[in-house]
Amino acid sequence: MAERMQYDVPPTRTEPTAKESLDTLLESLHEHGFLRLANDVVKANSEIGKILVDGLNRPGSQNAIQNLSLLMMALGTIPPERFNHMIMALRAGLLALKPASEQTQQQTAAPGLKGVISLLKDEALWQSLRPLFAGMEAFSQELQREEEPPVTRYSGKQTHE
Structure with missing residues (x-):
């Protein structure tokens, strides 16, 4: 008597082959x-x-490419959650500019000496300006540093110019 054959039916393909995808x-x-x-x-x-x-091959094009590269390297050092936070804060600040400008244009009289003194005593105003002052201080400190080639700044290697 003959032995029984083992045959498994191959499953029906549900996705196209690489050749069919390439043709498409x-x-x-x-x-x-x-x-x-x-x-x-x-x-x-x-x-x-x-x-x-x-x-x-133009100097302007080469500068633009190098500047874009530097921008990407600088952005790469900022954690995405902090960058998102800063972008949302910048967005909120920009959206607040127009209403504040319109409100200022509606006022015809200057705040006067009393208004300036009350602004100097406004604790909430000073607390809201603290991040701006800290940012300006860091910006100023970075401007005070001596300029160096980007290669040196990012890799620590000296260039031979």
């Missing part, structure tokens, strides 16, 4: 004109490359 992507790129653009860029690569190199 290629068709979508063709339908939306991206393949034509890519072909044109490849055909004209020497002209486009020359334009890009000429544009990037």
Whole structure:
């Protein structure tokens, strides 16, 4: 008598294969004109490359690229939760500017000496200005430091200029 065969039925595929996904992507790129653009860029690569190199070879372009790089490095040192907190505080401050400006324009008389004295005694005002003063102090201290190349500041390595 014959032995019984062991055969497991393979499961039906629910997702496309890599080849099918690639075909779909290629068709979508063709339908939306991206393949034509890519072909044109490849055909004209020497002209486009020359334009890009000429544009990037200018001192202003090089400065802009270096400045963007420095901005990204500086932003990378700020924890996201603190940056979010600062952005929301900046947003709130900017939104408060217009109503305060409109309120000031409606007042025709200057606050006078009594108004200035009452502002000097306003504890809530001074407490709200403390973060601004601390920020200005840190900004001023950083401005007082001697300028150094960014490579030295971020890596500690000296440059040979």
